[in-house]
Amino acid sequence: MTTRSxxxxxxxxxxxxxxxxxxxxxxxxxxxxxxxxxxxxEVTLAxxxxxLLETMDPESGRPKHVIECRGLSLxxxxxxxxxxxxxxxxxxxxxxxxxxxxxxxxxFLRTLNRMNDKVRDFHHEGAVHLNGDDIWSSAQNLLSLxxxxxxxxxxxxxxxxSIKDNVVAGVKAHRIAKGKQLDVVAExxxxxxxxxxxxxxxxxDSPFRLSGGQQQLLCLARALATGPEVLLLDxxxxxxxxxxxxxxxxxxxxxxxxLSMVVVTHNLGQARRISHNTMFLYGGRLVEHGxxxxxxxxxxxxxxxxxxxxxxx
Amino acid sequence: MDRNxxxxxxxxxxxxxxxxxxxxxxxxxxxxLVGVVAKAAPHWRWSVLFTxxxxxxxxxxxxxxxxxxxxxxxxxxAGTLGVLGGIYLAELAPARRGGKQGSSVLRLATDxxxxxxxxxxxxxxxxxxxxxxxxxxxxxxxxVVLSVMVIPYIARSTESALAQVPTGYxxxxxxxxxxxxxxxxxxxxxxxxxxxxxxxxxxxxxxxGETAPLLYTAGFxxxxxxxHLIHTPVAYxxxxxxxxxxxxSNEAHTLANDAALILVVLVLILLIGARLITNRAExxxxxxxx
Numbered sequence: 001m002t003t004r005s006x007x008x009x010x011x012x013x014x015x016x017x018x019x020x021x022x023x024x025x026x027x028x029x030x031x032x033x034x035x036x037x038x039x040x041x042e043v044t045l046a047x048x049x050x051x052l053l054e055t056m057d058p059e060s061g062r063p064k065h066v067i068e069c070r071g072l073s074l075x076x077x078x079x080x081x082x083x084x085x086x087x088x089x090x091x092x093x094x095x096x097x098x099x100x101x102x103x104x105x106x107x108f109l110r111t112l113n114r115m116n117d118k119v120r121d122f123h124h125e126g127a128v129h130l131n132g133d134d135i136w137s138s139a140q141n142l143l144s145l146x147x148x149x150x151x152x153x154x155x156x157x158x159x160x161x162s163i164k165d166n167v168v169a170g171v172k173a174h175r176i177a178k179g180k181q182l183d184v185v186a187e188x189x190x191x192x193x194x195x196x197x198x199x200x201x202x203x204x205d206s207p208f209r210l211s212g213g214q215q216q217l218l219c220l221a222r223a224l225a226t227g228p229e230v231l232l233l234d235x236x237x238x239x240x241x242x243x244x245x246x247x248x249x250x251x252x253x254x255x256x257x258x259l260s261m262v263v264v265t266h267n268l269g270q271a272r273r274i275s276h277n278t279m280f281l282y283g284g285r286l287v288e289h290g291x292x293x294x295x296x297x298x299x300x301x302x303x304x305x306x307x308x309x310x311x312x313x
Numbered sequence: 314m315d316r317n318x319x320x321x322x323x324x325x326x327x328x329x330x331x332x333x334x335x336x337x338x339x340x341x342x343x344x345x346l347v348g349v350v351a352k353a354a355p356h357w358r359w360s361v362l363f364t365x366x367x368x369x370x371x372x373x374x375x376x377x378x379x380x381x382x383x384x385x386x387x388x389x390x391a392g393t394l395g396v397l398g399g400i401y402l403a404e405l406a407p408a409r410r411g412g413k414q415g416s417s418v419l420r421l422a423t424d425x426x427x428x429x430x431x432x433x434x435x436x437x438x439x440x441x442x443x444x445x446x447x448x449x450x451x452x453x454x455x456x457v458v459l460s461v462m463v464i465p466y467i468a469r470s471t472e473s474a475l476a477q478v479p480t481g482y483x484x485x486x487x488x489x490x491x492x493x494x495x496x497x498x499x500x501x502x503x504x505x506x507x508x509x510x511x512x513x514x515x516x517x518x519x520x521x522g523e524t525a526p527l528l529y530t531a532g533f534x535x536x537x538x539x540x541h542l543i544h545t546p547v548a549y550x551x552x553x554x555x556x557x558x559x560x561x562s563n564e565a566h567t568l569a570n571d572a573a574l575i576l577v578v579l580v581l582i583l584l585i586g587a588r589l590i591t592n593r594a595e596x597x598x599x600x601x602x603x
Contacts, residue, residue, distance in 0.1 A: 162597060
C-alpha cells in the first residue's frame, strides 16, 4: 500500500511520467482509459507502466479514487468559471486547492457536493464521480450524497441551538441515531475534534459563547458526525487565529487516513503543511496537479512557479 | 464667524428636534395610559371581571371572553394563513416567477389594505356575509374581517423575519444533507421565530383594538360567547368603550372606562407574553450568546 505522508522527490522517470500525463490531459482523457493525472505519493515503475492497475483499491474493493472529475466545466449564465477540469482525488488523502481569487476554487469545491445546483443559471458539463457513481445521475440521492460528502465553511456557522444539538443536527436529520445514542455521538465527536474537555459541562449552552476557533471545531464535529467519506473545506481557517489554525491543521492531518479531504486555501504555507497533493487553478483552468512537495519545489508550469513563489496572486 | 460654531448650533438644533420628536411620541402615549388608569381606578370593582353586562350596567365578563375568543379566532385563521403565506413568499416561491412578483403583489395588497379604512372592510363583510349569506352578527364574519385586515401584515413580517436568517445557517443545513423542508422547520423558521411572533402579536393587538369593522359584523350581546360560528352575536371590549361612553348614566361611563383599562392590560399581557417567547427562542441566538 502507498503511504500517505511520504512525498517522493521526483526522479527522472517520474518527471517524464508527469510530463506525459500533462500532455494527455490537455487532449482530454480517453474513455475507458484512466489518466493518472494525480501522481500518487509513491511513484514506482510498476504503476508508471500501467496506470490502470491503480484504479481499484485492493483492500476496500472500492475505486482507489474517491472522487473523479472528467472534463468538468462550470458556468453561471454566460460566464464560464471552470473549463475542462479532469482530476482524481485519491482516497484517504488531503488535496489542497490553491489559486488566486476568482480562479474558480470555491465554485469547484461547492460543485462536488452539488451546492451550486440551486444557484441561478448554474450549468455544468462533464462528470463528477463519487466512488465511481455519477453525482448527477438520477439514481443519486442528493441528501445522502451530502451526508457522504461533508462541508466546512470559511466562517464558523453553528446553528442557533445548544452545543450538543449542533453536533447531532445532521445525525438527527438522517435518523442515524436517536435518544441516548445522540449523547454518545455528541461525546465521541467532540472528543475527536478535541473540544470535549472545554464544553463537557456546558453542552446545553449557546455555541456562540465559544471562541471562533472552538465554533469552527464544533462545525467540524457536526460535519464528522454523519460519517462522511469526503470532507470539503472552504478556507477553513482563514477566520481563525494562528493557534486555532495550527490546532485545526493538526486535526485535519490526523483525520486523513480515514477521510478524504479537499481544502481550498489562500494560505500557501497551509497547503504545504497539510496536503498530500495540490491543485493549482488559474483563470478557471487546472494548471497543475501533483504531490504537494514537488508542486511547490519543482513546479512544472511557469504560472504555478510564479504563484507558489509569491510573484503572482 | 467660524464654521465650528455654526456646526455646533446645527448639532444643538438637531438634538433638540430629536428630543421634541421623542416627546411628541411618548407624551401622548403616556398621557393616554395615565388617563385610562386614572379614570378607571377610583371606582374599580373586581366584580367587573366576572359579571356579564346587563343593559349598560353590570360587568364586562362577556366582552372580555368575547374579545379573547375573537383574538383566538384571528390567531388561528390569520396566523396560519399569514405565516404560511410569508414562508411561501420567502422560501418556496420560485425566484424567477413567483418570488419577486409574489412579494410585490403582497406589498401592493398591504398598502391597499392599510389605506382602506377598516370601517369600509367592515361594511363590505356586512353586505357580503352578514346580510348576503345570512350569517347575521356573529363570530365568523367578525373573524373574517379582522383576518383580512391583518393577514397581509403577518405575511409581510414573516417574510422579512425569514429574509434575515443568516445564509450560513441555510448553507450549513444544506451541506449536512438536510431536506429543504427539514431545514426550514428545524433551522430557518426556528431562527426567525422572534420576528414572526412579534408580527403576530402586533396583528393581534391591532385586531383587539378594532371597533368599526366589529360594529358591522359581531354585534353585541349580554351573554357569553356561544359555540356557534354564525347567527349568534359576540360581545367585545371596544363596544362598551365606544357606545357606553355616550350614555347618560354614570354606571355606563364607569363600564366604558373599565373596558378601556382591561383592553390596555390585555395588550400589555400580549406584549409580555411575546417577549417571553422571544427570549426563550433567542436563548441560543448569536446576539445574546456573546
